[in-house]
Amino acid sequence: MFTGIVTDVGEIATLKQVAQGQLHRLRILCRYDQSTIADGASIACNGVCLTVVGSGTEGDRTWFDVDAAAETLGMTTAKGWRVGTRLNLERALKIGDELGGHIVAGHADGIATVLSRENLPDMARFTLRAPRELARFIAPKGSITLDGVSLTVNTVDDERFTVLIIPHTLSVTTLESWDAGTDINIEVDLMARYAARLTEMK
Structure with missing residues (x-):
């Protein structure tokens, strides 16, 4: 779950189309502390909840990889994302976090x-x-x-x-x-x- 309060603006560094274009592997640059990003974590990218499948650092920035599957590509603007596209990012809500916005599922309609x-x-x-x-x-x-x-x-x-x-x-x-x-x-x-x-x- 999320709150709709953006905590960083990321940028797509690489984009690879796999599975005959039915899956996009994205590498997104951000300013989150890489040590706090675990594989399997959820990060909302322009309101779309995506699962981290890898992370690391590049220069002074952190990167994380996510996969956008066919359903996401068909229902959201993710199908038009390109290298250089800037994305509103939000980490998943933790117990005790301030609910500054409203309850957001990260499942774009x-x-x-x-x-x-x-x-x-x-x-x-x-x-x-x-x-x-x-x-x-x-x-x-x-x-x-x-x-x-x-x-x-x-x-x-x-x-x-x-x-x-x-x-x-x-x-x-x-x-x-x-x-x-x-x-x-x-x-x-x-x-x-x-x-x-x-x-x-x-």
Whole structure:
């Protein structure tokens, strides 16, 4: 589990396609202490929970390897990741950690698209379109995870919704690079999903 609070921005150093393109082996550079990264650990990469299969150091940076399988490549923006792509990173939640965002599974539900960007003094407002099947889980003032970042929904209009990004978030994540046409990994709030399921069962 995660909280949607980004703790580093990594960069893809190498990418190898294996199993006839159905599996991508990624090497990601980061600034985590390599001694704290165990094989089998979970790290959210742009909101996608991936399993570490190896790690080491390169110069003054740490690297870790992960595999993105066919399901991940089909459901998320991982299919478009390339060498040099920057990724929002978050280590898995430990008992006793501060829950600064909201409960995030790291299982992206699909891809949202940025429709427009409005630059404000030190901030940015984005209008996005969610997949129709996910729109019913998005509510004003509710939580949502976009590229691994826990955000609060401002407004909702059918499949469209807006988020306002504060200066700190713009400075410590990849959100500063978003613009119209950018595809974003989206994970809806788990509580909204369970509430909808309970309503369906009545």
